[in-house]
Amino acid sequence: MASNAAAPFWRAAGMTYITYSNICANLVRNCLKEPFKTEALSREKVHFSVTKFVDGNPQKPASCFRGFVQCSLFYLSNVELGCGSDIKVLIK
Amino acid sequence: MLRQTSRLLARSIATTQQPIRLMGARPMSTNMPATPVEDSTFAASWKKVAPHIDPPKTPSAFMKPRPSTPSAIPSKITVNFVLPYASQLTSKEVDMVIIPATTGQMGVLPGHVPTIAELKPGVLSVHEGNDVKKYFLSSGFVFVHANSVADIVVVEAVPVDRIDQNLVQKGLADFTQKLSSATTELEKAEAQIGIDVHSALSSALAG
Amino acid sequence: MVETWGICIYILKYSMKKCREHVPLGARSISTQIVRNRMKSVKNIQKITKAMKMVAASKLRLIQTRAENSRGLWQPFTALLGDTPSVDVKKNVIVTISSDKGLCGGINSTAVKVSRAINRLTSGPDKETKYVILGEKAKVQLIRDSKKSITICMTELQRNPLNYTQVSVLADDILKNVEYDALRIVFNKFQSVVSFIPTMATVLSPEVVERETESEGKLGDLDSYEIEGGETKGEILQNLSEFQFSCVLFNAVMENACSEQGARMSAMDSSSRNAGDMLDRLTLTYNRTRQASITTELTEIISGAAALES
Numbered sequence: 001m002a003s004n005a006a007a008p009f010w011r012a013a014g015m016t017y018i019t020y021s022n023i024c025a026n027l028v029r030n031c032l033k034e035p036f037k038t039e040a041l042s043r044e045k046v047h048f049s050v051t052k053f054v055d056g057n058p059q060k061p062a063s064c065f066r067g068f069v070q071c072s073l074f075y076l077s078n079v080e081l082g083c084g085s086d087i088k089v090l091i092k
Numbered sequence: 093m094l095r096q097t098s099r100l101l102a103r104s105i106a107t108t109q110q111p112i113r114l115m116g117a118r119p120m121s122t123n124m125p126a127t128p129v130e131d132s133t134f135a136a137s138w139k140k141v142a143p144h145i146d147p148p149k150t151p152s153a154f155m156k157p158r159p160s161t162p163s164a165i166p167s168k169i170t171v172n173f174v175l176p177y178a179s180q181l182t183s184k185e186v187d188m189v190i191i192p193a194t195t196g197q198m199g200v201l202p203g204h205v206p207t208i209a210e211l212k213p214g215v216l217s218v219h220e221g222n223d224v225k226k227y228f229l230s231s232g233f234v235f236v237h238a239n240s241v242a243d244i245v246v247v248e249a250v251p252v253d254r255i256d257q258n259l260v261q262k263g264l265a266d267f268t269q270k271l272s273s274a275t276t277e278l279e280k281a282e283a284q285i286g287i288d289v290h291s292a293l294s295s296a297l298a299g
Numbered sequence: 300m301v302e303t304w305g306i307c308i309y310i311l312k313y314s315m316k317k318c319r320e321h322v323p324l325g326a327r328s329i330s331t332q333i334v335r336n337r338m339k340s341v342k343n344i345q346k347i348t349k350a351m352k353m354v355a356a357s358k359l360r361l362i363q364t365r366a367e368n369s370r371g372l373w374q375p376f377t378a379l380l381g382d383t384p385s386v387d388v389k390k391n392v393i394v395t396i397s398s399d400k401g402l403c404g405g406i407n408s409t410a411v412k413v414s415r416a417i418n419r420l421t422s423g424p425d426k427e428t429k430y431v432i433l434g435e436k437a438k439v440q441l442i443r444d445s446k447k448s449i450t451i452c453m454t455e456l457q458r459n460p461l462n463y464t465q466v467s468v469l470a471d472d473i474l475k476n477v478e479y480d481a482l483r484i485v486f487n488k489f490q491s492v493v494s495f496i497p498t499m500a501t502v503l504s505p506e507v508v509e510r511e512t513e514s515e516g517k518l519g520d521l522d523s524y525e526i527e528g529g530e531t532k533g534e535i536l537q538n539l540s541e542f543q544f545s546c547v548l549f550n551a552v553m554e555n556a557c558s559e560q561g562a563r564m565s566a567m568d569s570s571s572r573n574a575g576d577m578l579d580r581l582t583l584t585y586n587r588t589r590q591a592s593i594t595t596e597l598t599e600i601i602s603g604a605a606a607l608e609s
C-alpha cells in the first residue's frame with residue numbers, strides 16, 4: 001500500500017481511483033455542447049440496490065449507501081439511487 | 093514451467109543481442125504465443141476439485157494475440173484507444189501520440205520504452221502524417237509496450253471541439269468558490285478535482 | 300427458467316396422455332371439452348413464450364453492440380498483467396455475476412457451479428474465500444449452502460441500461476467493503492446466441508501484483524515497465540488495480556447481460572416450438588375423438604333405424 005504522505009489529495013480525502021475518475025469524467029460530460037451533453041449524461045445513469053450480509057444474514061438494503069453517497073455528491077448529481085424498495089435518494 | 097524457461101532464455105538472448113535499452117526487444121507479457129496457452133497448474137488443480145466441470149476460460153483465451161517485439165523499430169506506433177462504451181481507435185497505426193500523463197505531456201513514438209503512465213485530465217493528440225486529432229481525456233491509464241503498441245484506457249474522452257467554452261468558465265468559477273467555502277477534506281478534494289478538470293478544459297480550448 | 304417450462308409442458312403432456320386413455324367410446328362432449336381446454340392453454344403458453352422471445356431478441360440486439368464495444372476495455376489490462384488463474388493468495392473474493400430474472404436457460408447455475416468449484420479450489424488452511432454476488436438468481440442458489448461466506452449482494456442492475464458509471468460505482472462499493480488479495484470475477488462470456496462460455500477473470504490486489512513482480516513471480520515481465528506519475532510505485536499500482544477491476548467488471552457485466560438475453564431467447568424459442576408440437580398432437584387427438592364420436596353416433600342412428608325397420 002502506498003504510504004499516506006505520498007498519496008494524492010483525493011485518496012487522502014477517502015476516495016478511490018474509481019471515484020476520482022468518475023468525478024473527472026462527469027465534469028467533462030457536463031461541459032459538453034448540446035446535444036452531446038444530454039446524450040452523454042443520459043447514458044450514465046446509476047441504479048442498483050445493495051444488501052450486505054453479516055454472518056450469513058442479509059441486512060437492510062438501505063444502510064450501505066450513506067458513506068458512499070457522501071463522498072460522491074458531485075458525480076452523482078445525475079444519479080438516482082434505489083435502496084431496496086423504501087428509499088429513493090435523489091441528490092441535488 | 094516450460095513457458096517460463098523459454099521466456100527466461102529469450103530474455104538472456106535478447107539482452108545480449110540488444111544492449112540498447114530503448115529498443116527494448118525484451119519479451120513482454122504482450123509477447124504472447126499465437127495460440128493462448130492455458131495455465132496448466134490451474135487446469136490440473138481444477139481437475140482435482142471439480143472433475144465434472146470444465147475449467148472456466150480466462151480472458152486471454154478471447155484475446156487476439158499481440159504482435160511480438162520486432163527486432164527493428166517499426167516506423168509507426170500501433171494505438172488502441174478505448175472507452176467503456178466505444179473503441180475510438182483499434183490497432184491503428186499512427187506516427188505519434190502525445191498523452192497527458194500526470195508527470196506532464198508525454199510524446200510516444202515507435203520504440204518507446206515500456207511504460208505504465210497514469211493520466212490526468214488533458215489533451216491527447218494523435219498525429220498521423222499532417223493530420224492531428226485532439227481528444228480531451230478525463231482520466232485513465234496508458235500502457236506503452238515494447239512492441240510499439242500503446243494502449244490508452246480512458247473513462248471519458250471527447251473531441252476538443254465538442255466542449256462548451258461558457259460552461260467551462262462557469263464551472264471553473266463555481267469550483268473556485270466551492271473550494272474557498274469547503275469545510276471537510278472531502279469537499280475540498282472534490283472542489284480541487286473540479287478546478288483541475290476545468291482548468292485543463294480551458295487550457296485545452298485555448299491551446 | 301427453462302426447467303419450469305419443461306415441467307409445465309411435461310404435466311400437460313402427461314394429462315393429455317391420461318385424457319387419451321380415458322376416452323371411452325361412448326363419451327363425447329366431455330372428452331372433447333377437456334382437449335379443447337388443453338389446446339387453449341397450450342396456445343396461450345405459446346403466445347407468451349413467443350412474445351418473451353421477441354422481447355429478448357430486441358433487448359439482445361441493443362445490448363450486444365454495447366457489449367462488443369466494451370470488449371476493448373479489458374484487453375490492455377490482460378496484455379499488461381496477463382491472467383493469473385493459478386495465483387496462490389490468502390484472501391480470495393469470488394464475484395459471481397448472474398441475472399435478476401429467470402427463464403434464461405442454465406447460465407446462472409453454470410456461474411454458480413463454477414464459483415463453488417473456485418471456492419473449493421481456493422480454500423485451504425488459513426485461507427479465506429468470500430462471495431460477492433451480482434444478481435438475484437445466484438444469490439438464491441448460493442444462500443443455500445454458502446450463506447456464511449456471502450459478504451455483499453447487489454441487485455437491480457438493469458433498471459437503466461447498463462453503463463460504466465453504474466458498474467464502477469458498484470465496483471467501488473465492493474472494493475470498500477471487502478478485503479482481498481485476489482478478486483475472481485465469474486461470468487458467462489457471450490459467444491453467440493446459443494453459446495456462452497463460463498469465464499473467470501482474476502484481478503490482483505496491488506500488494507500481490509508487487510509480490511508477483513518481484514523474484515520470478517507470475518508477473519515478472521511487469522518489471523521491465525517504467526512507471527510514470529505518482530510518488531511511489533505502490534500508489535500507481537493501487538490506482539491501476541482499482542481501475543482494472545472496474546473495467547474488467549464492466550465488461551463482465553455486459554457480457555453476462557448479453558448471455559442472459561441470448562439464453563432467454565433460445566429457451567423461449569424452444570419452449571414455443573415445444574408448445575407448437577404439443578398443439579399439433581392435441582389437435583390430432585381432438586379431431587380423432589370428434590370423428591370417433593360422430594362415427595359412434597352414426598352407427599347408433601343406423602342400427603336404431605335398422606332395428607325399427609326389421
